[in-house]
Amino acid sequence: MEKQSATQIFESLSSGVRLDVFRLLVKQGLDGMVAGEIASTLEVPPTNLSFHLKALTQAHLVTVEQEGRFQRYRANIPLMLDLIAYLTDECCAGHPEQCADLRGASSCCESVLPPISIVHDQA
Amino acid sequence: MEKQSATQIFESLSSGVRLDVFRLLVKQGLDGMVAGEIASTLEVPPTNLSFHLKALTQAHLVTVEQEGRFQRYRANIPLMLDLIAYLTDECCAGHPEQCADLRGASSCCESVLPPISIVHDQA
DNA sequence: GCAATAATACAACTATTGTTGAAATATTAA
DNA sequence: TTAATATTTCAACAATAGTTGTATTATTGC
Numbered sequence: 187m188e189k190q191s192a193t194q195i196f197e198s199l200s201s202g203v204r205l206d207v208f209r210l211l212v213k214q215g216l217d218g219m220v221a222g223e224i225a226s227t228l229e230v231p232p233t234n235l236s237f238h239l240k241a242l243t244q245a246h247l248v249t250v251e252q253e254g255r256f257q258r259y260r261a262n263i264p265l266m267l268d269l270i271a272y273l274t275d276e277c278c279a280g281h282p283e284q285c286a287d288l289r290g291a292s293s294c295c296e297s298v299l300p301p302i303s304i305v306h307d308q309a
Numbered sequence: 310m311e312k313q314s315a316t317q318i319f320e321s322l323s324s325g326v327r328l329d330v331f332r333l334l335v336k337q338g339l340d341g342m343v344a345g346e347i348a349s350t351l352e353v354p355p356t357n358l359s360f361h362l363k364a365l366t367q368a369h370l371v372t373v374e375q376e377g378r379f380q381r382y383r384a385n386i387p388l389m390l391d392l393i394a395y396l397t398d399e400c401c402a403g404h405p406e407q408c409a410d411l412r413g414a415s416s417c418c419e420s421v422l423p424p425i426s427i428v429h430d431q432a
Numbered sequence: 433g434c435a436a437t438a439a440t441a442c443a444a445c446t447a448t449t450g451t452t453g454a455a456a457t458a459t460t461a462a
Numbered sequence: 463t464t465a466a467t468a469t470t471t472c473a474a475c476a477a478t479a480g481t482t483g484t485a486t487t488a489t490t491g492c
Contacts, residue, residue, distance in 0.1 A: 193325050199396075200320035201450080202312055212400045221469060234451060236470055241449095255459040255468050263400065270393050273322075277335045277386065324480080344439060357481060359440050364479095378438050378489040 187272040191246075195269050198245035203230055204238045211248055211261035218260035220253065310395040314369075318392050321368035326353055327361045334371055334384035341383035343376065 199205050206228050211218060219227070225235045239259060242248040246265055251258045322328050329351050334341060342350070348358045362382060365371040369388055374381045 189325060189328060193323055193328055196319045196328070197323035197449095200316055200323050202316050203450095205312060205316055205319070209396070209398070212397070215400070222467090225469095231452075232469065233453075233471090237450075240470085252459095257469065266396065270396075273332075273389065273393075274335070275332070277338070320479095326480095345437095348439095354482075355439065356441095356483075360480075363440085375488095380439065 187268050192269060192272050194245045195247055195265070198241050198247050201238065201241075203228070203234070204242055207235070207238060207259075208242060208247060208261060211259060212263065212266070214260070215263075216260065218251075218258045220256040220258050222256070224259065310391050315392060315395050317368045318370055318388070321365050321370050324361065324364075326351070326357070327365055330358070330361060330382075331365060331370060331384060334382060335386065335389070337383070338386075339383065341374075341381045343379040343381050345379070347382065 199208060207224055210224065210227065221232070221235060221239060224230075224239075225232050228235070230238075239248065239250070243250055243259075247262055248259050249262055251260070322331060330347055333347065333350065344355070344358060344362060347353075347362075348355050351358070353361075362371065362373070366373055366382075370385055371382050372385055374383070
């Protein structure tokens with residue numbers, strides 16, 4: 187990932203409204219939500235939501251698909267994971283014992299599948 | 310993690326200078342770096358670096374320790390991991406098959422240890 | 433103590449971002 | 463086709479963030 191992409195994504199997550207929107211869409215998964223649903227769920231004026239959705243879309247952190255007169259937004263989960271990889275890239279280089287802290291730091295689908303953890307593959 | 314903490318951390322990573330600083334410190338691990346080293350490595354004026362280090366410190370994403378007349382900065386790796394957990398919390402709820410995308414998205418210490426991957430624990 | 437060094441605080445200015453209401457665009461339903 | 467609905471664009475303003483030079487604080491070495 188390029189630095190400029192990363193800063194744009196972090197910028198797009200640095201507002202409370204946009205973070206709420208993104209996390210809401212992460213929860214919705216492939217279903218996504220249309221703009222009006224997001225606005226009413228989060229109680230944000232449509233004009234303001236549109237502004238924030240544009241920022242998220244330009245950062246490619248959400249995708250948008252036209253659906254009749256609705257716009258359906260979805261979280262771009264793979265990009266989120268690329269960002270995480272970028273952030274943790276080369277962490278603790280030369281001091282692998284520090285990586286012990288990494289165990290169990292992430293969670294996904296914990297309500298459906300057994301909890302995940304980050305582990306070092308056995309060579 | 311509280312929303313305000315998360316937005317402050319994302320904000321602190323949304324500038325190119327601060328992202329460079331944080332990633333540099335992540336690579337240094339427990340050794341950290343003193344402010345002057347960071348400034349000369351990244352070729353940022355000391356005054357400007359100080360401004361950005363303050364933002365990172367206030368977000369608790371870096372820690373600072375006085376060392377004689379130097380200030381030693383270190384990345385707060387556990388907080389970074391808390392942030393990742395916050396971001397991925399409840400992802401794809403109800404649609405676990407989407408989590409396949411999560412595999413291998415993060416990396417840590419790949420130059421020292423075998424590569425890591427994110428896996429679902431076996432119940 | 434005194435000069436040199438490391439780093440931060442302050443002040444001024446510039447630039448960017450956030451919010452809102454009103455207007456515009458595009459789609460659906462009748 | 464016409465009215466209603468969903469969403470975005472635009473313009474104006476308010477608020478916040480970024481950069482730089484200068485001054486200040488604190489520590490070290492002589």
